[in-house]
Amino acid sequence: MYYIIGFLATVMLIRFITNFYKYKRIQKLFKKYQEYLQTNALEFAQYKQEIISLLKDAGLKDFSIIHQESLGYGNFANMQVSGFDNLTNRRVDIVGSIRMRFNEAIGVFRKRFKESFNPIFWIDFIVKFPQYLMEFFGVLPEKVAVRIFLVIYWLLAILFGLKKFEILDYLMK
Incomplete structure (x- = not known):
């Protein structure tokens, strides 16, 4: 019986620690993103893959943005581009969507680490x-x-x- 209680406590603690770490990390990366927007520091691109990984880990899907290019003579080409791939783009519509994704991920990880010790969550999980x-x-x-x-x-x-x-x-x- 003690093994089962120890195992459950360990699982709860591991879930809490991993989600708390991801919560703190996505908050820090969001601050770096905001600094990038203000300073245009190119070093921000080093964090792009980590940010995408955390956003996906939060269950957020990539989003599309319509991009329009002039072909000349009044012709335009419309295409959809990935929001995650354009994380370093400073277009207003992309920046707004990226900020929203950061806030959603922060909320997801906060919810996850808080529910780690919630018995209702674990009952629901077992069911x-x-x-x-x-x-x-x-x-x-x-x-x-x-x-x-x-x-x-x-x-x-x-x-x-x-x-x-x-x-x-x-x-x-």
Whole structure:
């Protein structure tokens, strides 16, 4: 029993530490981004891949920005460019979107490290564990097979829980 409690405490602590680190890191990188916008220091490009990685880790998807180029003689070429790839671009619409992504990521990591010690989060995690597993492996949760697997998981979990606490034996008498 002590091993299980120790394991759960370790998992909670690791989750807290990693998300707190990411929270502090994305805040620091956001300050560097704001400094870059004011000073145009080219060293900011060194952090681009780390920023993209943290934004993706927060669950934020890349976004598209419409770019228009003049071809001459009144003709224009319209194209969509990646927002993450244009992180160092200083266009007003791109800067606004990047700032929004930074703030969203800060909120995601703050939520994650705060819920690390929330028992409601862990109960929800246990109940939805098979669903998270299926999503991790890329299986769509809308498929019937996944739902059947979830129902079997919940029934087995209830059955083993009743057996463990000897409630099932009591009900069978």
